[in-house]
Amino acid sequence: MAVLIYTEDVEDPRLDDFRDLTTADRRPDRPGGRGFVIAEGTVVVRRLLASRYRVRALLGVERRLAELADDLRGVDVPAYVTSAGVMARVVGFHLNRGVLAVADRVPQPPVAEIVAGARLLAVLEGVGDHENLGALFRNAAALGVGGVLLGPGCSDPLYRRSVRVSMGNVLRVPFAPLPGWPGALEELRAAGFHVAALTPRADAVDLRGLPNAAGERIALLLGAEGPGLSAAALAAADVAVRIPMAGGVDSLNVATAGAIAFYQLGG
Amino acid sequence: MAVLIYTEDVEDPRLDDFRDLTTADRRPDRPGGRGFVIAEGTVVVRRLLASRYRVRALLGVERRLAELADDLRGVDVPAYVTSAGVMARVVGFHLNRGVLAVADRVPQPPVAEIVAGARLLAVLEGVGDHENLGALFRNAAALGVGGVLLGPGCSDPLYRRSVRVSMGNVLRVPFAPLPGWPGALEELRAAGFHVAALTPRADAVDLRGLPNAAGERIALLLGAEGPGLSAAALAAADVAVRIPMAGGVDSLNVATAGAIAFYQLGG
Known part of the structure; x- marks a missing residue:
């Protein structure tokens, strides 16, 4: 089961994977050289959790993370719970889907x-x-x-x-x-x-x-x-x-x- | 032939049809009660000129209006020529298509x-x-x-x-x-x-x-x-x-x- 971790600290270093997403997902200094895989919204986060990509963490408002409770069972990742306002300030824009997940890239099949x-x-x-x-x-x-x-x-x-x-x-x-x-x-x-x-x-x-x-x-x-x-x-x-x-x-x-x-x- | 009128005055009242478009195209005080028909970019402006809608005016940068020269032959409307910067300040956002046309609504067919x-x-x-x-x-x-x-x-x-x-x-x-x-x-x-x-x-x-x-x-x-x-x-x-x-x-x-x-x- 994913661990729910509550935070309202915009500067919380544990949220760094989610920071300033409009540029961060293209930063070449990230693992894989081309950034993380980022899923937005419950439907896409659910598909990421079911995929072969290794999820690093989730960030969302309580209501959205609650909707994903079944999908998070048996998944050993931190799920950071915060307010919509803090979330917007961390990612750098208002995200009306209310939940994000970040995963590492994996090699594509030949x-x-x-x-x-x-x-x-x-x-x-x-x-x-x-x-x-x-x-x-x-x-x-x-x-x-x-x-x-x-x-x-x-x-x-x-x-x-x-x-x-x-x-x-x-x-x-x-x-x-x-x-x-x-x-x-x-x-x-x-x-x-x-x-x-x-x-x-x-x-x-x-x-x-x-x-x-x-x-x-x-x-x-x-x-x-x-x-x-x-x-x-x-x-x-x-x-x-x-x-x-x-x-x-x-x-x-x-x-x-x-x-x-x-x-x-x-x- | 449309008349080309050069202006670099953001406050030029002749540009009022194009002002603050993110809200103006829904203003109920406009003729027709639901605002104008607004076309953006040469392809769409060309279709507006060929349609049954009565075009009131065009606003664009010189290069885009030149591309429309054939379409504007025989059309009796003012075409305001300005810079991309003035255009952005008039319409309220940067418009990378470089030309706009405004038309009145007409009744839809039964x-x-x-x-x-x-x-x-x-x-x-x-x-x-x-x-x-x-x-x-x-x-x-x-x-x-x-x-x-x-x-x-x-x-x-x-x-x-x-x-x-x-x-x-x-x-x-x-x-x-x-x-x-x-x-x-x-x-x-x-x-x-x-x-x-x-x-x-x-x-x-x-x-x-x-x-x-x-x-x-x-x-x-x-x-x-x-x-x-x-x-x-x-x-x-x-x-x-x-x-x-x-x-x-x-x-x-x-x-x-x-x-x-x-x-x-x-x-």
Whole structure:
């Protein structure tokens, strides 16, 4: 059972893991070199507690920690209980979710392990926006994507804002950076994946018309909103697919386009 | 051609339409009773200029207004040119999109007109979050939804944040409040619509299995994330449909779920 520790001291050194979060979660001097994994709110904290990440501590108002009582049973971490005001001053902003947890990073699984376990993979290129990246993980988790591979230009899925927008699903969907681009796509093909690039280009195949034999393994390439996939990534794919759109509307948000494709291909 | 007017005076009364926007766009003393329609950024301003809303004025930095030169030809409105610094002080926050336009509201089309023109309708209940509402309009526009009907608890699609997140599509997709709830759904049915309620409930029909005869008209009910549709709305629908989800993941964002359903039903 987590130990509840009451404190109203803003300077309490035991709260240092939670201090000034808008910058601290990117501080390179932290263990792991890229900061902690930070979960905000009961839903995400619950997912962190259930994940393979080792939780260091919790900080929250009494009511929120009480909601997590079941999840904290059998977990040996300190849970600091304080007021919303002290919490805001420690973390550096008002946090209306009322509870935080901090964990250490752990090594990501090797690409080969993710690839071996998946029927549908999302392969991202240039998705630098933390909210889009988080939303993609949320959609991937909901729609049966077995893993996310990160090409060049992607941001860190474990950055605080991505963790929050993903609803904690960055902690559940396996991911790894893909070394070698776009050469690594050839290795996915060799592993039995059909590599499909999602693009708004008019000459792409309608997503609904993609030959999708039962059980076929698909690696879906997704690029950033705006620039889209690079020419090299498009050229390395087996097929370019598009979501049919109403006239005059250029594109969907990348996470939304991903959700539609995951739905179509994951069934 | 719009008249370019240079000013560096923060107190210039001709800029009053743009003043203190975080509150002004909801001030009830403005024409129309609920404030102006405000477009931010070249993409959205362009859509406002092409819409049926009457633009009152633009305010922007020189570079952004130059990008709009083609769109401003034949438009008889003042375009105030200023620096980013003055603009920030007038509107009350830093606006990195560099251009704004303000328009008067116009009456929305009658429900009967929207219904007559659509094959696929989105009917929203309790979508109070401005960003979700804006994202729903963006997705509706991209995926061929003919109109959006607003049940109880929905916020104003013309609120500034919704306009921005929709990428200006609230200015293109017709919408109207639906009087009488859920009784109005009976009128949609009488008009030939099959009324389908989207819900995560396990006893709902898989969206893919919805009998979808070619040309059938569908009104898709969408509720807010969290509470979902009310029991009354679910009871008034012809069928409850769900997006099949991977185990353990409770739900998608309402705009994302809407996008998947629009994609499935709009084809």
